Amino acid sequence: DAKTTQPNSMESNEEEPVHLPCNHSTISGTDYIHWYRQLPSQGPEYVIHGLTSNVNNRMASLAIAEDRKSSTLILHRATLRDAAVYYCILRDYRTGAGYALNFGKGTSLLVTP
Amino acid sequence: SAVISQKPSRDICQRGTSLTIQCQVDSQVTMMFWYRQQPGQSLTLIATANQGSEATYESGFVIDKFPISRPNLTFSTLTVSNMSPEDSSIYLCSVGTGSISAYTFGSGTRLTVV
Numbered sequence: 001d002a003k004t005t006q007p008n009s010m011e012s013n014e015e016e017p018v019h020l021p022c023n024h025s026t027i028s029g030t031d032y033i034h035w036y037r038q039l040p041s042q043g044p045e046y047v048i049h050g051l052t053s054n055v056n057n058r059m060a061s062l063a064i065a066e067d068r069k070s071s072t073l074i075l076h077r078a079t080l081r082d083a084a085v086y087y088c089i090l091r092d093y094r095t096g097a098g099y100a101l102n103f104g105k106g107t108s109l110l111v112t113p
Numbered sequence: 114s115a116v117i118s119q120k121p122s123r124d125i126c127q128r129g130t131s132l133t134i135q136c137q138v139d140s141q142v143t144m145m146f147w148y149r150q151q152p153g154q155s156l157t158l159i160a161t162a163n164q165g166s167e168a169t170y171e172s173g174f175v176i177d178k179f180p181i182s183r184p185n186l187t188f189s190t191l192t193v194s195n196m197s198p199e200d201s202s203i204y205l206c207s208v209g210t211g212s213i214s215a216y217t218f219g220s221g222t223r224l225t226v227v
Contacts, residue, residue: 036216043205043218044156046114087155097161097169098144098209101216105155 003027004088009108012078020073020107022088027068034091034101035062035073037084044087044103047073083111115140119206119219126196126226133192134222136206141186144209147179150221151202159204162189196226 005023012018024033035047048055048062050071055062061074075082087106091099116139126132136145144163148156159179160170168181183189193200206219 041220043117043207043220045218046216085155094161094169096166097163100144100146100158100161100209101207102158103148103156 003090003102004104006086006088006104006107008105009110011110011112012075014080014111014113015077018075018078018082018109018111020075020086020088020109021070022072023070024088024090025069027090031090033062033064033068033071034089035060036087036089036101036103038087038106039081039084044101047086078109078111080111080113083109085109114215115142115208115210115217117206117208117217117219119222121222122220123223124225126224128197128226130196131192131194132196132224133190134204134206136189136191136208136219138187138208140210142208142210143186145183145189146207146209147181147189147191148205148207148218149202150205156205159191193224196224198226200224201226 032049032051034049036044038044048060050062063072085106085108087103089101092102118137120135147159150156158171159174160168162168162181162183164183164186180192203221203223205221209216
Protein backbone atom coordinates (compact mmCIF):
# COMPACT_ATOMS: atom_id res chain seq x y z
CA ASP A 1 0.00 0.00 0.00
CA ALA A 2 1.09 3.55 -0.75
CA LYS A 3 2.58 5.29 2.28
CA THR A 4 1.79 8.83 1.21
CA THR A 5 -1.35 10.96 1.16
CA GLN A 6 -1.97 13.73 -1.36
CA PRO A 7 -4.99 15.81 -2.40
CA ASN A 8 -6.76 14.35 -5.41
CA SER A 9 -6.57 17.55 -7.42
CA MET A 10 -5.37 21.14 -7.36
CA GLU A 11 -5.75 24.07 -9.67
CA SER A 12 -3.40 26.93 -10.41
CA ASN A 13 -3.23 29.94 -12.67
CA GLU A 14 -0.45 30.10 -15.19
CA GLU A 15 2.75 31.86 -14.03
CA GLU A 16 1.75 31.59 -10.36
CA PRO A 17 3.53 29.42 -7.78
CA VAL A 18 2.04 26.05 -6.92
CA HIS A 19 2.48 24.24 -3.63
CA LEU A 20 1.66 20.51 -3.77
CA PRO A 21 1.46 18.93 -0.30
CA CYS A 22 2.19 15.37 0.72
CA ASN A 23 1.81 13.59 4.05
CA HIS A 24 4.06 10.64 4.90
CA SER A 25 3.61 10.16 8.62
CA THR A 26 5.10 6.63 8.66
CA ILE A 27 8.35 7.64 7.01
CA SER A 28 11.47 5.99 8.39
CA GLY A 29 14.75 7.72 9.10
CA THR A 30 16.37 6.47 5.90
CA ASP A 31 13.44 6.96 3.49
CA TYR A 32 14.01 9.49 0.75
CA ILE A 33 10.99 11.45 -0.47
CA HIS A 34 10.61 11.22 -4.23
CA TRP A 35 8.41 13.22 -6.58
CA TYR A 36 7.52 12.09 -10.06
CA ARG A 37 5.00 13.50 -12.49
CA GLN A 38 3.04 11.97 -15.33
CA LEU A 39 2.13 14.17 -18.25
CA PRO A 40 -0.88 13.10 -20.34
CA SER A 41 -0.19 9.97 -22.42
CA GLN A 42 3.38 9.64 -21.11
CA GLY A 43 5.21 7.55 -18.55
CA PRO A 44 6.14 9.14 -15.23
CA GLU A 45 9.22 11.35 -15.10
CA TYR A 46 11.52 12.26 -12.21
CA VAL A 47 11.01 15.67 -10.63
CA ILE A 48 13.01 15.84 -7.42
CA HIS A 49 13.95 13.92 -4.29
CA GLY A 50 15.22 14.73 -0.80
CA LEU A 51 16.01 13.30 2.61
CA THR A 52 16.04 16.03 5.24
CA SER A 53 17.06 19.35 3.80
CA ASN A 54 15.13 21.43 1.33
CA VAL A 55 16.18 20.75 -2.25
CA ASN A 56 16.14 22.78 -5.42
CA ASN A 57 16.63 21.86 -9.06
CA ARG A 58 15.72 23.38 -12.39
CA MET A 59 12.23 21.90 -12.28
CA ALA A 60 11.08 22.51 -8.74
CA SER A 61 11.85 22.88 -5.06
CA LEU A 62 11.13 20.40 -2.31
CA ALA A 63 10.41 21.65 1.18
CA ILE A 64 10.60 18.95 3.87
CA ALA A 65 9.09 19.43 7.31
CA GLU A 66 11.44 19.25 10.26
CA ASP A 67 9.79 16.03 11.52
CA ARG A 68 9.82 14.68 7.93
CA LYS A 69 6.19 13.63 8.17
CA SER A 70 5.19 15.94 5.36
CA SER A 71 6.69 17.69 2.37
CA THR A 72 5.69 20.20 -0.27
CA LEU A 73 6.64 20.29 -3.92
CA ILE A 74 6.91 23.86 -5.14
CA LEU A 75 6.62 24.85 -8.77
CA HIS A 76 7.75 28.46 -8.78
CA ARG A 77 5.92 29.58 -11.92
CA ALA A 78 3.39 27.11 -13.26
CA THR A 79 3.08 26.79 -17.02
CA LEU A 80 0.47 24.98 -19.06
CA ARG A 81 3.06 22.26 -19.66
CA ASP A 82 3.13 21.55 -15.92
CA ALA A 83 -0.41 20.15 -16.02
CA ALA A 84 0.12 16.56 -14.91
CA VAL A 85 -0.43 14.08 -12.12
CA TYR A 86 2.20 14.58 -9.42
CA TYR A 87 3.18 11.60 -7.29
CA CYS A 88 4.88 11.80 -3.91
CA ILE A 89 6.60 8.45 -3.30
CA LEU A 90 8.51 6.57 -0.64
CA ARG A 91 10.35 3.65 -2.16
CA ASP A 92 9.61 0.08 -1.09
CA TYR A 93 12.35 -2.49 -0.63
CA ARG A 94 11.63 -5.86 -2.18
CA THR A 95 13.62 -8.75 -0.75
CA GLY A 96 15.79 -10.08 -3.54
CA ALA A 97 14.63 -7.37 -5.92
CA GLY A 98 15.80 -4.04 -4.56
CA TYR A 99 13.96 -0.76 -4.24
CA ALA A 100 10.87 -0.02 -6.33
CA LEU A 101 8.67 3.05 -6.65
CA ASN A 102 5.27 2.49 -5.05
CA PHE A 103 2.78 4.94 -6.56
CA GLY A 104 -0.16 6.34 -4.63
CA LYS A 105 -3.07 8.16 -6.23
CA GLY A 106 -1.17 11.40 -6.80
CA THR A 107 -2.43 14.96 -7.29
CA SER A 108 -3.86 15.99 -10.62
CA LEU A 109 -2.70 19.55 -11.27
CA LEU A 110 -4.76 21.72 -13.58
CA VAL A 111 -3.11 24.90 -14.85
CA THR A 112 -5.36 27.53 -16.36
CA PRO A 113 -4.31 30.44 -18.57
CA SER B 114 19.43 8.88 -17.79
CA ALA B 115 18.50 5.70 -19.64
CA VAL B 116 16.30 5.85 -22.72
CA ILE B 117 13.59 3.19 -23.02
CA SER B 118 11.93 1.93 -26.17
CA GLN B 119 8.74 0.05 -25.50
CA LYS B 120 6.88 -1.88 -28.16
CA PRO B 121 4.13 -2.02 -29.23
CA SER B 122 2.84 1.40 -28.27
CA ARG B 123 -0.73 0.16 -28.50
CA ASP B 124 -2.64 -2.92 -29.54
CA ILE B 125 -6.17 -4.24 -29.72
CA CYS B 126 -6.37 -7.95 -28.95
CA GLN B 127 -9.02 -10.63 -28.87
CA ARG B 128 -9.89 -12.19 -25.55
CA GLY B 129 -8.14 -15.47 -24.89
CA THR B 130 -5.01 -14.50 -26.80
CA SER B 131 -1.62 -13.36 -25.46
CA LEU B 132 0.48 -10.27 -26.12
CA THR B 133 4.20 -9.86 -25.52
CA ILE B 134 5.47 -6.37 -24.74
CA GLN B 135 9.12 -5.55 -25.30
CA CYS B 136 11.27 -3.13 -23.33
CA GLN B 137 14.65 -2.14 -24.79
CA VAL B 138 17.05 0.12 -22.89
CA ASP B 139 19.95 2.02 -24.43
CA SER B 140 22.31 1.14 -21.57
CA GLN B 141 22.87 -1.72 -19.18
CA VAL B 142 20.65 -1.49 -16.13
CA THR B 143 20.38 -3.61 -13.04
CA MET B 144 16.72 -3.27 -12.17
CA MET B 145 13.76 -3.42 -14.50
CA PHE B 146 10.16 -3.08 -13.41
CA TRP B 147 6.80 -3.69 -15.03
CA TYR B 148 3.76 -1.63 -14.04
CA ARG B 149 0.11 -1.66 -14.95
CA GLN B 150 -2.02 1.48 -15.10
CA GLN B 151 -5.72 0.78 -15.35
CA PRO B 152 -7.95 3.47 -16.88
CA GLY B 153 -8.00 6.57 -14.72
CA GLN B 154 -5.87 4.93 -12.04
CA SER B 155 -2.36 5.18 -10.68
CA LEU B 156 0.48 2.79 -11.49
CA THR B 157 0.59 -0.63 -9.85
CA LEU B 158 3.81 -2.62 -9.74
CA ILE B 159 3.45 -6.03 -11.39
CA ALA B 160 6.94 -7.41 -10.91
CA THR B 161 10.63 -6.67 -10.65
CA ALA B 162 12.86 -8.32 -13.25
CA ASN B 163 16.54 -8.43 -12.42
CA GLN B 164 18.93 -10.11 -14.81
CA GLY B 165 20.09 -13.53 -13.74
CA SER B 166 17.23 -14.22 -11.38
CA GLU B 167 13.57 -15.06 -11.48
CA ALA B 168 11.17 -12.14 -11.58
CA THR B 169 9.68 -11.12 -8.25
CA TYR B 170 5.91 -10.70 -8.49
CA GLU B 171 3.73 -8.45 -6.37
CA SER B 172 0.68 -9.66 -4.52
CA GLY B 173 -2.16 -10.26 -6.94
CA PHE B 174 0.08 -10.94 -9.94
CA VAL B 175 1.21 -14.44 -10.94
CA ILE B 176 3.79 -15.78 -13.35
CA ASP B 177 1.29 -17.85 -15.33
CA LYS B 178 -0.66 -14.71 -16.22
CA PHE B 179 2.29 -12.32 -16.61
CA PRO B 180 5.42 -14.27 -17.57
CA ILE B 181 8.51 -12.10 -17.75
CA SER B 182 11.85 -12.66 -19.45
CA ARG B 183 15.08 -10.79 -18.73
CA PRO B 184 17.73 -12.30 -21.00
CA ASN B 185 20.30 -9.52 -20.58
CA LEU B 186 20.93 -6.14 -18.97
CA THR B 187 19.23 -4.12 -21.73
CA PHE B 188 16.07 -6.06 -22.57
CA SER B 189 12.95 -7.51 -20.99
CA THR B 190 9.56 -8.76 -22.10
CA LEU B 191 6.22 -8.97 -20.34
CA THR B 192 3.55 -11.29 -21.70
CA VAL B 193 -0.10 -10.78 -20.85
CA SER B 194 -1.59 -14.27 -21.20
CA ASN B 195 -5.12 -15.48 -21.87
CA MET B 196 -6.37 -11.92 -21.98
CA SER B 197 -9.78 -10.73 -20.86
CA PRO B 198 -11.31 -7.24 -21.11
CA GLU B 199 -10.20 -6.64 -17.51
CA ASP B 200 -6.60 -6.68 -18.77
CA SER B 201 -7.23 -3.53 -20.79
CA SER B 202 -4.67 -1.13 -19.34
CA ILE B 203 -1.46 0.70 -20.03
CA TYR B 204 1.59 -1.43 -19.29
CA LEU B 205 4.81 0.42 -18.51
CA CYS B 206 8.41 -0.66 -18.30
CA SER B 207 10.75 1.13 -15.90
CA VAL B 208 14.43 0.85 -15.14
CA GLY B 209 16.62 1.75 -12.20
CA THR B 210 20.35 2.16 -12.29
CA GLY B 211 20.93 1.98 -8.57
CA SER B 212 21.16 5.73 -8.21
CA ILE B 213 18.45 6.98 -5.93
CA SER B 214 17.01 9.37 -8.46
CA ALA B 215 17.43 7.35 -11.62
CA TYR B 216 14.14 5.63 -12.35
CA THR B 217 13.13 6.03 -15.96
CA PHE B 218 9.86 4.97 -17.58
CA GLY B 219 8.90 3.96 -21.05
CA SER B 220 5.95 5.64 -22.72
CA GLY B 221 3.82 2.56 -22.19
CA THR B 222 1.79 0.04 -24.16
CA ARG B 223 -1.91 0.79 -24.35
CA LEU B 224 -3.71 -2.56 -24.50
CA THR B 225 -7.37 -2.96 -25.34
CA VAL B 226 -8.92 -6.43 -25.09
CA VAL B 227 -12.15 -6.98 -26.96
